[in-house]
Amino acid sequence: MTKPTGAAPLDALIIGAGFSGLYQLHCLRDKLGLPVRVLEAAPAVGGTWYWNRYPGARCDSESHSYCYTFSDDLVQEWEWTERYPAQAEVLRYLNHVADRFDLRRDIQFDTRVTEARYDEAANLWRVTTANGERFAATFLITAVGCLSAANVPDIPGLKDFKGVCHHTSNWPHEDVDFRGKRVGLIGTASTGIQAAPVIAETAAHLTVFQRTANYSVPARNAPLTPEVKRQHKENAAEIRRLMHASTNGHPYLIADRAALATPPEEREAIYEAAWARGGLYIRPSFSDLMISKEANDTAAQFILKKIRAVIKDPAKAAVLTNIDHPYAAKRPPIDTNYFETFNRDNVALVDIKAAPIAEVTADGIRTSEAFYPLDIIVFATGFDAMTGSLLRLNIAGRDGVKLSDAWEAGPRTYLGLQVAGFPNLFTITGPGSPSVLCNVPVPIQQHVEWITDCIAHMRKTGAKTIEATVDAQDRWVEQVNAAANATLLSSVKHSWYLGANVPGKPRVFMPYAGGMARYRGICDDVAKQGYAGFALS
Ligand code: NAP
Secondary structure (H helix, E strand, O other), X not given: XXXXXXXXXXXXXXXXXXXXXXXXXHHHHHHOOOOEEEEOOOOOOOOHHHHOXXXXXXXXXXXXXXXXXXXXXXXXXXXXXXXXXXXXXXXXXHHHHHHHOOOHHHEEOOOOEEEEEEEOOOOEEEEEEOOOOEEEEEEEEXXXXXXXXXXXXXXXXXXXXXXXXXEHHHOOOOOOOXXXXXXXXXXXXXXXXXXXHHXXXXXXXXXXXXXXXXXXXXXXXXXXXXXXXXXXHHOHHHHHHHHHHOOOXXXXXXXXXXXXXXXXXXXXXXXXXXXXXXXXXXXXXXXXXXXXXXXXXXXXXXXXXHHHHHOOOXXXXXXXXXXXXXXXXXXXXXXXXXXXXXXXXXEEEEEOOXXXXXXXXXXXXXXXXXXXXXXXXXXXXXXXXXXXXXXXXXEEOHHHOEHHHHOOOOOOOEOOOEOOOOOOEEEOOOXXXXXXXXXXXXXXXXXXXXXXXXXXXXXXXXXXXXEEOHHHHHHHHHHHHHHHHOOHHHHOOOOHHHOOOOOOOOXXXXXXXXXXXXXXXXXXXXXXXXXOOEEEO
């Protein structure tokens, strides 16, 4: 590996070696020929797939779409084994990409960035790491993911717990042995819903602490047959076309029919087919599910009926189906045997909306009504999403203005890619990008390619700095708000899309909900107009 350059400035520094950082390195180094370095906190590549190795961790996008599409050879040579890849398989894939494109020699592992400061006189980003190393680069590109800063609730007494505690996103590398153990799981969204069935299989007892009930649809995961694998390879171009044309970056389009304009029996048959297919196919069944509460209710009622049919204990069924939001207005989970898990003798459900957690003691969790003795507590409590991973980098821009101050009232970006006052800083999947509302490799690839083209344009034209204008940023924030307000997404006041899961975080709808295809078109137009809304100098 090349030695860190220390004082010698690089053209670009990339923070993070997950999906975004690996591809950004490949593009800048191998397409533009720039000296680039990636700094990665972990000892290996993978980003979110390196850290999130909790039991049951699996991708909710189908494997043939949860991948890069920039290289036909890569698409053709990689073999996914299951419909939804497990964490270990996605991690193997990213390691394969790192090897195949010889990326490791420009990645410095075990290197956590603790500060990044724009030096206006030198037009350089000066970056400091936890090891005390210093780097300088013209461009700073954050590839830190939207869901990387763990949200561990500040429960009184937590530090006194004598057992073992793990947050799902910082899971130990050695297997956690649940045998003979009483396990408490806090959190019943995408992560908790994946983890509960797997933990229940080996734990002596599992207590699931549910604050907000959630819809979930069976994933119907299965090994991919040779025939399906062959179809995916043969249809790779069409799959990519659909991923680019779709709202959410998945390889299917939203049906051009309204639930409310479809006769009830026909509608039911469509939901039944989507249920049987499994995964995320209910949402695209009709065009009005995300814009009309009445339409959404038809999907919600269908899913609730299915959930009730699984759960044997009526009391548990009542708690698990006491859902307070429209379907898919919070991130829709998919599962393998989640509701079935509550039929097991060794699984209990605690409604902590009705009886909140009061404290953790040395031996367990006490709610306002009862005490639950535990040996292990698993926090599936999510993330300080979208802004947490950026703010912890301690970024300061022009005039020393801190990103945390610029975003005091909530994040503001232009296209999710740049922040006014922070020249030459690019934020892959920053707030204001469609990111988390999509099959995320799709926005990642688009952002990386757009940033690469932008830097290539700057080199061609001799521009030294690029910076979002305040005007363009203000207009984009308005568009992000308008896009969310046009959907049911903004009707949920307690989702992490709004930052509501982190106490004290400003409530701002963060991702762009106007759809990936529309977003791509906007970015293309901006570039065609000579990077409209950016000041190049
Ligand atoms: P999450 O969606 O934020 O859910 C956190 C869960 O913990 C919720 O049930 C939440 O309840 C609960 N919770 C949070 N703070 C709590 C507290 N103080 N006391 C009690 N309960 C609390 O986090 P996540 O499940 O880790 O998922 C985050 C995102 O990661 C997903 O939306 C998805 O984008 C991504 N993800 C993807 C996959 C995949 O593709 N396979 C898998 C997992 C996660 P409330 O709802 O009441 O806040």
